[in-house]
Amino acid sequence: MGRLHVLDHPLIQHKLTYIRSKETGTKEFRQLVQEVAMLMAYEITRDLPLTDTTVETPVGLAHCKVIEGKTLALVPVLRAGLGMVDGILAMIPNAKVGHIGLYRDPETLQPVEYYCKLPPNVEERDVIVIDPMLATGGSAVAAIDAVKERGATAVKLMCLVAAPAGVQRVQSAHPDVDIYVAAVDDGLNDHGYIVPGLGDAGDRLFGTR
Ligand SMILES: O=P(O)(O)OC[C@H]1O[C@H](OP(=O)(O)OP(=O)(O)O)[C@H](O)[C@@H]1O
Numbered sequence: 001m002g003r004l005h006v007l008d009h010p011l012i013q014h015k016l017t018y019i020r021s022k023e024t025g026t027k028e029f030r031q032l033v034q035e036v037a038m039l040m041a042y043e044i045t046r047d048l049p050l051t052d053t054t055v056e057t058p059v060g061l062a063h064c065k066v067i068e069g070k071t072l073a074l075v076p077v078l079r080a081g082l083g084m085v086d087g088i089l090a091m092i093p094n095a096k097v098g099h100i101g102l103y104r105d106p107e108t109l110q111p112v113e114y115y116c117k118l119p120p121n122v123e124e125r126d127v128i129v130i131d132p133m134l135a136t137g138g139s140a141v142a143a144i145d146a147v148k149e150r151g152a153t154a155v156k157l158m159c160l161v162a163a164p165a166g167v168q169r170v171q172s173a174h175p176d177v178d179i180y181v182a183a184v185d186d187g188l189n190d191h192g193y194i195v196p197g198l199g200d201a202g203d204r205l206f207g208t209r
């Protein structure tokens with residue numbers, strides 16, 4: 001079973017409060033989502049393997065560490081996942097970025113794929129699928145299916161807010177995938193929105209409705 005990591009760092013929780021508020025406008029929402037993504041990147045990369053190296057300081061030889069081998073691929077789910085990419089890149093500027101286009105049919109709540117472009121050698125990379133909202137889990141499962149079908153073997157899922165049903169759906173469809181979230185909320189309403197959630201993440205990020 002993939003592990004669920006709820007990132008309860010005070011800075012993440014503080015910023016999430018303002019992201020949730022309906023009083024927060026597009027500019028501030030966008031800024032806060034990037035900041036939380038940056039802080040989550042710090043936590044999600046905690047287990048990256050290090051390798052030994054040496055550098056000469058102005059004073060002598062220092063035995064140090066660098067991140068080894070595999071490079072990361074960030075794969076935001078369009079549209080809302082885009083809102084988290086720059087924050088993560090601020091921490092991991094060498095990461096490659098793929099894109100998966102999915103929208104959730106408002107009637108059936110089923111995900112519809114319309115785009116997929118991944119970096120080369122995806123099978124050799126640690127892949128982080130990014131979407132602020134994990135509601136029914138249909139989109140996340142489809143996004144993880146899409147990266148695995150194209151060769152990915154090491155996949156993590158990073159979201160801001162999850163519903164319990166979405167977490168369970170990802171864990172049963174993809175038991176090898178760890179899930180990183182800032183909060184797990186109460187549930188879903190009749191339209192498949194997370195309650196209390198933060199509303200429609202894509203609309204709030206891009207000012208559409
Ligand atoms: O867990 P699920 O029930 O599948 O719902 C979550 C999906 O819904 C939202 O995308 P949306 O369909 O609104 O597309 P958008 O980002 O283009 O607005 C969100 O960004 C997720 O991708």
Ligand SMILES: O=c1cc[nH]c(=O)[nH]1
Nearest residue numbers: 135193194199200201
């Ligand atoms: O609460 C939700 C559910 C799906 N998509 C969103 O943007 N918000």
Ligand SMILES: [Mg+2]
Nearest residue numbers: 200201202203
């Ligand atoms: Mg949307």
